[in-house]
Amino acid sequence: MRLVGTEAVALWVRSGSPGATAAWHPKPEDTDGALPLGALVDLDENSGVAHVQSGIALGRLERFVRSRGLSLGPLSADLCRTTVYDALAVGSTIRPSPRFGDLRSTVLAVTGVLHDGRVVRTEVAPRRATGSDLGRFLLGCGHRFGYLTEVYLRLSPLANHLFPVTVTGGPPSALLGVYSQLEDLGVRAATMTVGGSRDPSMHLTFVHEAERDLGAEVSRAAGVEATVGISLGTDRCSVDRPIAEALVPKPMIDAVLSRLKNGRVVGHVADRWIVFFEAAEGDAAVREPAWAASTEASDFSQLEAQLEVILGGR
Amino acid sequence: MPTPRFDPRAFVEGLRADVGESNVSTTRPDREAYSRDLWPRSLLDSLSGPAPGPMAVVWPTDEVRVSAVVRRCASAGVPIVPFGAGSGVCGGALADPSGIVVDLKRLDRVLKVDPEARTVEVQAGINGELFERRLERQGFTLGHFPSSIVCSTVGGWLATRSAGQCSARYGKIEDMVLDLSVVTGDGVLRRTERTGSPGLDWNQLFVGSEGTLGLITGATLALHPQPETRCFRGYLCRSVEDGLDLIRRVLQDGHRPAVLRLYDPLDTMMARQKAAPGGETSAHAGPLKALLQGLSSPEGMGARALRAALSVPQVTNALIASLPRKSLLVTVTEGSAREATLTDEAIARVAKDLQAQDLGEGPGRHWLAHRHDVSYKQSRLYRAGAFVDTFEVATTWARLPRLYEAVRGALGLHTVVMAHFSHAYAAGCSIYFTFVGTGRDVPEMRARYLAAWQAALDAALLCEATLAHHHGVGLSRATHLQKAHGPAVAYFQALKRVLDPQGILNPGKIYGAAV
Incomplete structure (x- = not known):
């Protein structure tokens, strides 16, 4: 399966088997001539916003935006193979910066695919503004509630x-x-x-x-x-x-x-x-x-399991 | 919408048993007082007679009683509208005649201030101004100063994703929340994990949910030390575009001023006239003078002049477009003496680069002294035969000019429009439109009002902007929000099924009755 974008993921999900989707992971590197979900879609230099597919490696993204005087923050230079998906959807550890925040705090909008193949998008905005932050379903939860395919990330001016x-x-x-x-x-x-x-x-x-x-x-x-x-x-x-x-x-x-x-x-x-x-x-x-x-936090895991069933994740 | 399947009298008696005799009311004055919030459309409707109001108003005094009330309503299928201080402007607290209003103002305690961790645990019903004064006495600030601070609650802020006037420095309320206590639709009191924990971030699902997923009863919020110093400044920028460029550059350089407030030309003229009545700006007003006088003193002659200007909005807006393009930027920096001064100087450098005129401390100090005045002029305009409302949207910097023109043009077909920019971030900014209109009678005013909203929401949707920034959604934007969020609404529907299986929590708000 050669995936080239969100719509392709949606098609794949609609026609794919649950077993195949269980192992889903967008890839940063070219394995057979394709570059699955690894593209920088757009760079808005005025706003300092990068629109990327979730399979892009943070190192590659950082190298590119540095050439335009921007940066994800000073801590990401060596994260060559960690993808946006690893960092945001899976929640791999990325060291946060007191000045620039953690990577999740730089997310301005997400695009993903629900388990029934529908494409979900949140508005591109400097802050969430309306209702619950529904994009959170695609952050830190793997693909329990859908597949994170694209992200808008806030960049900072490059500190030389x-x-x-x-x-x-x-x-x-x-x-x-x-x-x-x-x-x-x-x-x-x-x-x-x-x-x-x-x-x-x-x-x-x-x-x-x-x-x-x-x-x-x-x-x-x-x-x-x-x-x-x-x-x-x-x-x-x-x-x-x-x-x-x-x-x-x-x-x-x-x-x-x-x-x-x-x-x-x-x-x-x-x-x-x-x-x-x-x-x-x-x-x-x-x-x-x-x-x-x-901590006295209630156990939300039962609620999350119910959500997962409703949203078709299992 | 669930239909009550019970004896109302017995149900109310049950509520009295849950929360105490004196904490339930079914009197007409109370039901009328709790029939609506400050949504201007409700105000227009009220000109034709009072709204029916809820079946009862309930004032629980603790979380256990909130839980009991929700359980009772869930078992009877009775809708609940949560209520803070009623200053919402989107109909989010509009009562359901078949349901009850749960006013949370008696949950008003500051439970714990932790000076070391710089956090505060607080109940949701506390009044904003009183809360901030309590913190101030202990050397802290939340840094959240909405213009409604004297008539809003912490719970209301959280439920609507509120922003304060110092948001450039301290962020919106969602940036301040660490965890929440929430009574969900099944009557269970739940406490979320700290923000930043791995997995699904429940805090950001409850924040902004406007009582549709649960009643927020308390929160832990991050605190800041009281600022040691403030620096005030005003700049006259050559144009709105220059002013926005200045704001963007300052924020992208990593500075954190407390206030960066840019007015468009009409708002600039009004702001400067208020600061220096009869000053040089009056001379530029020409045919707009009547409008300005009417807006500032909408009584007698002023009311007639105002209605005349508002009756031909497209002509008046064309005159506004011919005003000098200069825009006033008000800045306030605060923090340690060092930081406040350095930030003030950094702004001055960018302002000089953009050839903005330094107006000194006056505009900043004037803004601080009068920052809440405008919020209390609404009734006077209604008495003058006009209506007024606001629409705040947000987007990234690159998309901002298109959004500004599109929404301004859309509103300008039906009303007279002005705007300011008062919540800015490194990646983008919000626009706060104020629009004023009139009609020959109430039905015509209502028709114009609805047409203006429809056009403005369509324009914002087309520009892929947010349909609000900090006022919430309520009923005013619900239909359009459903279009804007599209299939993502499936997440909200799943949350409703899990957290509010009976569908009793603030039905119809945020996404409309169909969701």
Whole structure:
């Protein structure tokens, strides 16, 4: 089956067997001369919006938009083979940036195919505006509720340099306190990592040199060490894939960090202090965190199962 | 729509048992007061007589009682219209005569402020202004300041995807919500997981659902420290296009001003006249002077002048099109002293580049002092024999000029139109149209009003824009929204089947009665 676009996926779903659709995954690379769902459909440079098919690799997309002075954010340079589908529909871990957000926050609109073959589209808008955000059915749920085929992503102006500073000499709470102070001053780092017990340090990069210098100044005022680095060309930024991740409210960060040997905090969703962790080998304990019990969230899994049946996913 | 299959008297007695005698009313004044929100179409209709109102009004005092009321209604098939403060302008809280209104204002407690995590747990019925004052006393702000803040509730904000006047810095309400407590149509109280968790994001399904999927009873919201400083500024841009370019460049550069508010030429003239009555802008008004006077003082001579100008909307709009093209941009930056100043300076640099005239602090300070005034002029215009309504749409920057012209042209066939741009983001912006019209009698006014809405919605649909930005959908845009969302409505239908199996929650709102 050679798929070339949303309509082709719709045709395929209408005529396909459930067994075939169960293994559906848009492909980024050419396997037999075709390029299934891997295209950049349109780039609106004025609005900073890329319209892409879901099989496109983030690395390929980033390389292209960089040539036009835009970027998905400074963290995606090395995500060569992770596709938009992996990142958004499946929910593969992509490190978020305090300044630029996580990839899901850059989604302006989605197109997908329901299990009965109907094509669904949400409006292309800077913010959702009317009713429930129905596009969420295609984000983070694999293809339980349909097949994500196209996405509009918000881009940012390309930062040509990142200015780093490393903060050391205090417990994680002191390091994070420095970061909170910087946020209160209106400074948001492009990247932020805080090491676990084996690397008790905070590494920050900023888009502006003045922000880096302020970062150092605030750190020293707080009684911790700050080492200012030279600027990095963003083409040299690299990102390694996390082994595990977790969402943790800010007050529990210390507790989590004390359990990490090799892992580190790798950023947080702007303004919310829900941190993301990279856990390394030997840090498996963080997969079953004690803090999970502290949430009182109702179990929505039964409701989701009912939705899946109604929408024909199984 | 479900048909009640019960004895109404016994049903109301049951409600009294659920929530207490004093928390249920079937009196005529209460039923009339809760018959509608501030949807201008309802106001027009009310000129011909009061609406029937709901069967009863209920004021539960906690979530358990909300749950009991919903269970009772579900078992009897009685529709429920949730009610916050009734300031909606789309008919989202229009009562169903066969159902009840559940007013959530008695769920008004701030449950917990967590200074470390910078979050607040709050019940949904709290008044917006009182909530913000409570936060202010503890050194925080939600950063959400809709013009209805004194007559709206947190639950209403969440149910309609509200935006505040500082949305450029703090985002819309959906950007602030971390989790929700919701009583769904089966009467079950559910608490969603934190935003950002993997899987289906239930928060963003309940936010904006206008009571059709559940009654939002509480929320955890993100907080910000109170700003240390504010900087105010006004710029006179050479044109609307220049002003929009300025806003886009500032936001795409990563700055977060609190307010970026751009007025089109007529709105600019009105804003500047209010700020400096008799000033230079009056001289440009010429034949539009009567319209401006009528809009600002719609009584006596002003009312007659207003009706005369509104009776020939196409002529008046043509005169407006001949106004000087200059557009006023009001800016407010806030935060730490450093950030507010740096952002103010960044805006100034772009403004200079675009040859915008710096008007100093005056326009910004004037806007802050009078930012709620316009919301309370509606009744005076109705008394003058006119109607007024607003239509807010949004799209990406590249599509914005086409949308502006299309909707303005569509509304301008039937009404006099002005617009401003007050909610902008890196990728796009909303347009806030205000349109004013008249007719020889109520039926003609109603016909013009409906024709203007139909034309405007058609135009926005054609431009693939959103059919609202922060007012919600209610009944005013329901039919068009169904067209706009097409097969995606299947998701909403599935949600209704799962969360509201009896179809009792705010029937007909958002997608119309057929969905």
